[in-house]
Amino acid sequence: MDLILPDFGLLFWTALVFICLLFVLTKFIWKPILSAVNEREQKIAESLELAEKTKEEMKALQAANENLLKEARAERDAIVKDAKETATKMVEEAKQAAKTEADKLMASARQAIETEKGAAIAELKTQVAAFSLEIAEKVVRGELSSNDKQKALAEKLAGDINLN
Amino acid sequence: MIASSKFKLLIFILLSLFTVNHSFANEHAVEGTNHQEEKEFNVGEMIMHHIKDAHEWHLWGGHDNSVSIYLPVIIFDGGMKTFSSSYFYHGKHKTVFDESKKEEVDYYEGVGPAEGYALFHEKIYKLEDGQIHLAGEHPHNEKVNDFSITKNVMSLFFGAILILLIMGSMAKFYKKNGAVSPKGVAKFLEPIVLMVRDDIAKSNIDKHKYHKYVPYLLTIFFFIWFNNLLGLVPFLPGGANLTGNISVTLFLAVCTLLVTVFSGNKNYWSHIFATPGVPVVLLPIMIPIEVVGILTKPFALMIRLFANITAGHIIILALISIIFINKNVAWGGLSVPMALFISVLELLVAFLQAFLFALLSALFIGAAVEEAHH
Numbered sequence A: 001m002d003l004i005l006p007d008f009g010l011l012f013w014t015a016l017v018f019i020c021l022l023f024v025l026t027k028f029i030w031k032p033i034l035s036a037v038n039e040r041e042q043k044i045a046e047s048l049e050l051a052e053k054t055k056e057e058m059k060a061l062q063a064a065n066e067n068l069l070k071e072a073r074a075e076r077d078a079i080v081k082d083a084k085e086t087a088t089k090m091v092e093e094a095k096q097a098a099k100t101e102a103d104k105l106m107a108s109a110r111q112a113i114e115t116e117k118g119a120a121i122a123e124l125k126t127q128v129a130a131f132s133l134e135i136a137e138k139v140v141r142g143e144l145s146s147n148d149k150q151k152a153l154a155e156k157l158a159g160d161i162n163l164n
Numbered sequence B: 001m002i003a004s005s006k007f008k009l010l011i012f013i014l015l016s017l018f019t020v021n022h023s024f025a026n027e028h029a030v031e032g033t034n035h036q037e038e039k040e041f042n043v044g045e046m047i048m049h050h051i052k053d054a055h056e057w058h059l060w061g062g063h064d065n066s067v068s069i070y071l072p073v074i075i076f077d078g079g080m081k082t083f084s085s086s087y088f089y090h091g092k093h094k095t096v097f098d099e100s101k102k103e104e105v106d107y108y109e110g111v112g113p114a115e116g117y118a119l120f121h122e123k124i125y126k127l128e129d130g131q132i133h134l135a136g137e138h139p140h141n142e143k144v145n146d147f148s149i150t151k152n153v154m155s156l157f158f159g160a161i162l163i164l165l166i167m168g169s170m171a172k173f174y175k176k177n178g179a180v181s182p183k184g185v186a187k188f189l190e191p192i193v194l195m196v197r198d199d200i201a202k203s204n205i206d207k208h209k210y211h212k213y214v215p216y217l218l219t220i221f222f223f224i225w226f227n228n229l230l231g232l233v234p235f236l237p238g239g240a241n242l243t244g245n246i247s248v249t250l251f252l253a254v255c256t257l258l259v260t261v262f263s264g265n266k267n268y269w270s271h272i273f274a275t276p277g278v279p280v281v282l283l284p285i286m287i288p289i290e291v292v293g294i295l296t297k298p299f300a301l302m303i304r305l306f307a308n309i310t311a312g313h314i315i316i317l318a319l320i321s322i323i324f325i326n327k328n329v330a331w332g333g334l335s336v337p338m339a340l341f342i343s344v345l346e347l348l349v350a351f352l353q354a355f356l357f358a359l360l361s362a363l364f365i366g367a368a369v370e371e372a373h374h
Helices: A008-143 A146-163 B002-017 B043-051 B151-177 B185-201 B210-232 B246-263 B266-272 B281-326 B329-369
Strands: B019-022 B056-060 B067-070 B072-076 B079-082 B092-098 B103-109 B118-122 B123-126
Touching: A008 B092, A008 B151, A008 B185, A008 B210, A008 B246, B043 B281, B056 B151, B079 B329, B151 B185, B151 B210, B151 B246, B185 B210, B185 B329, B210 B246, B210 B281, B210 B329, B246 B281, B246 B329, B266 B281, B281 B329
Parallel strands: none
Antiparallel strands: B019 B067, B056 B067, B072 B079, B092 B103, B103 B118, B118 B123
């Protein structure tokens, strides 16, 4: 029966110790522990949130980068294409110009040649005329060196005239 | 310096109260009542003696060559009287004849400062005509107000110091390191603190109100758990059946009752005095039932803890007693493994009972602060 009857002395000491313990633990131990744990939990939650946010930002940044890269690539392609076109055009133009120049040169050369040729021919003609005159002189001189020859010639010429 | 010398003086006084005393046979031939030797080993008596409170802390040895720490006796009988309990245990051994059981019952009559008092089954009575008079099993002599530092009170102090030291070192870690991941003792205890906060408080009490009750639940949980574990240690700082003592469980249950009653909101009281959906005619029957219900809940807490812990102590002692009943060491081969098994089981029970007490307290508080459902 003693076993299930409360003892007043022990009850008193239990109450005293428990209440002191409750007070001391609450004030000096549970509060710092719980506040530290709460603070840490909050920190972890915030860090997780931040990480998530950063991840999203990174994703956005990556997308932006990709876009930028794409744009840059497109721009580069356009520039290269443009450059190529310009180069081709320039080459074409250069070729054209060269051709025109060459044609011009050829034409002027041809003209010069023609002129020279004309001059040469004219000179040749003059020369030939001079030679012909000389030859004719010499021939005439030869033909007319003797009387016979003069007579023969005259006859021949006369014959020619007759024949006409 | 003054404070420390005062402290030393206090320690000295306390130590001088706990006088370790070897009692030798020749010193002990008082009254010549050496009949204990002839008595058969009584398991029930031995177990009951161990699970009940005592004014000495028995260390080792039996009968006349036992070594004990004699704890201070503090009684109020027309003013406070303090003396060592050795004035009882080394006083006069006397016997009185119990008519109801038809057998002689031993008790100690105090000497020196304990003159005029008797220690009968660890309870202090005033002697009448220098004698104890039995009425049935119990003396009808006047009991004195006994506020002694008994074995259980000592164990209570040890438990409180242990909790303060261990939880204090945990708190120190956080104070020093701030909100970092726990290390050392904090790493081991933090999950348990969090378990009390989350699984006991948060899941049973309204989430806006649970904060207020977490310190109480933590204190209740660690108080019961540490003292349960201390009770399982078979030597000095442990071994007392503190949490298996009805006074302790009664106090803890009353605490929960008071917290519940003072936390009760309008909704809680209206469920008790005007249970919704119950016809007014039935209220005279319902109200007493509900009022009894307030009391039965903590009553169950009190009985559950008391019975579980006391039963654990009884089982271990009974298993060890097998050796002494059979008077053969070989029986240790059976009783020691069984006692070991039960001890390990008791480690689980120690935690489980602390958890249950805190959980049910939280459940009752949660019901008391719950808002009405609309």
